Amino acid sequence: MRERPTLRSVALKTGVSIATVSKVVNGITAGVSATTRAEVEAAIAILGYRPNRSGRSLRSQRHLVVGLAIVDPSPRFLADPFTTNLVAGLSNQLNTNGFGLLLHGVRPGKLSESTLIRQSGVDAICLNPSGEREERVAAMELASGLGQPLVVIQDRPVDTLQDVCFVRQDDQGGAELLAEEVMKRPCRRAVMVIADIPWPAVEHRVAGFKKVFDRHGVQLDFIRCDETNSQAITDGIADHLDRHGAPDVLVGQNDQIAIAAIHLLNSRGLEVPRDVAVTGYNAFPFTSISSPPLTTVRSRAYELGVTAATAILHRLEHGSFQQREYLLSLEMVPGRSAP
Amino acid sequence: MRERPTLRSVALKTGVSIATVSKVVNGITAGVSATTRAEVEAAIAILGYRPNRSGRSLRSQRHLVVGLAIVDPSPRFLADPFTTNLVAGLSNQLNTNGFGLLLHGVRPGKLSESTLIRQSGVDAICLNPSGEREERVAAMELASGLGQPLVVIQDRPVDTLQDVCFVRQDDQGGAELLAEEVMKRPCRRAVMVIADIPWPAVEHRVAGFKKVFDRHGVQLDFIRCDETNSQAITDGIADHLDRHGAPDVLVGQNDQIAIAAIHLLNSRGLEVPRDVAVTGYNAFPFTSISSPPLTTVRSRAYELGVTAATAILHRLEHGSFQQREYLLSLEMVPGRSAP
């Protein structure tokens, strides 16, 4: 295979200088005659010249790439619909504006080993942390210490950090909406099914439910399980039912869990919502189809991604973030699984 | 903010040459004394030096990045569970081996405008085409003509292309498995619900069903709709039922469609599988939870991603692909929605 053509090849073929070709490639009209331009463009087409990103970045100090680090213990991190929609929004908004998205799944505690961190090759970093708050803060500090703009997804602001923007959905508010909805019926005991690894968004949802349930004197227990495995979810709930009997309300950390719960309850002869009310969370298309229709709140994960991308693009163009924090609200989706 | 440290800063601070620092950074032990090495490493830590990818790539002609172009009319392209799992597998396998994955969603016909194509900044390209075969072949030719290794996901090989590897699941075979299963009961008319935009994988599924249904003299009709919208799916099926009555079998292009179909059939007083048998496709966790449990086949989209990544890594290391084609089979998941 022949050598990849460079500015020099094109210049040689056309008989002009490298500088001139560069101008044509970059659409700089000033100082290039129409004739020269046409000749150069012809040569570019014939040779199949494509500008070399590295050369360009090295010179211009811009990479036109944003790095996304998703901290998750599961190699299938992307399979979660929230993440998926987030990434889609990010990717689209960036791609549309000439930027690429460099994806990096990172195991907890291994962030510092990631190429994204160890090498400088992106213009900004987008971080979706997980784990306990302490770990998350450490991750944010690490990423922020790189001297690059940082956008944190789905976690609360850390005051000490500079040049950072926090983008998340109002998970506590969404949980409060759902809890209030559930409170329309008499209720003494609620159970929430959550992942066995701590996620910031889930912390916030828990806080929202707790706030409202506490006010109404409702007891809130938890079932922790591997949320990526529907069998584990079902087993966890079954075990709880065996020990404590049926609660009045079963709160899923997300829709997938709620649906698995409904199926299990039905298989035990419990009717939803007559015997147990069930709520979901996020309402992505296809993950919220159930009978009865799920009572849940709608996430705007895609918009979250778009918002994050827009914030980054603004920061890169203007030198500073427009806002320090973006908080997107969730919308109530009244179904028939509760109250 | 102070200047980003370079090899030169570190060399200056330590009082050694740039070349020596470079060796330390790259773990080249030959020709560097332990003392020097320690001093340099200390300086690197203090300054927070991170190698500049562009400089390195420019010199070494390797980017350590693979580009993924997903051709899809929907900006939410990633939200499809198949794509999601594929990307997760790709990303993980690449990340684990020191490579990054550069994500690009591309509108049909706009591939040639993508930065991935217009600039040279990745070591290989991974392409997931959509549209009619003709368009897809054009996309493959375009990507292949770049003089870079190419991996095509989910499409049939094009013989004329060089330095290309084709990775896909055996969608026709999976469909045949399902069709044979359905044939265990008497059946005269089948309806398949498919996306209104052509996807290679769906073409292959259609071919598989057709083959078996033809052999058994079963008539196969199609309902085309916007598969990303559950309302559109439901409406499409409802319309068909109104005109033609209930078929014996309803074949979903994927599980999401099948589940939506079951809900609609139930709402019309039709029982599954007694009145209508329903089959899904792909069996991703959470998209296949339904009652009755879905009769479907299990995709290995994640493994597909891993396979593609492994093929690329091998190609980059050894100069040629190990195999021209990888075909992953699907596994029957017997449920109770059919026969």
Next chain:
DNA sequence: CTGAAAGCGCTAACAG
């Protein structure tokens, strides 16, 4: 309107 030249950060061959 066009070209010569400097230099972005890095690696590797070679000289000391």
Next chain:
DNA sequence: CTGTTAGCGCTTTCAG
């Protein structure tokens, strides 16, 4: 064991 040097492809300034 360490340093000097050339050059990867590109943009941009400045001189012609």
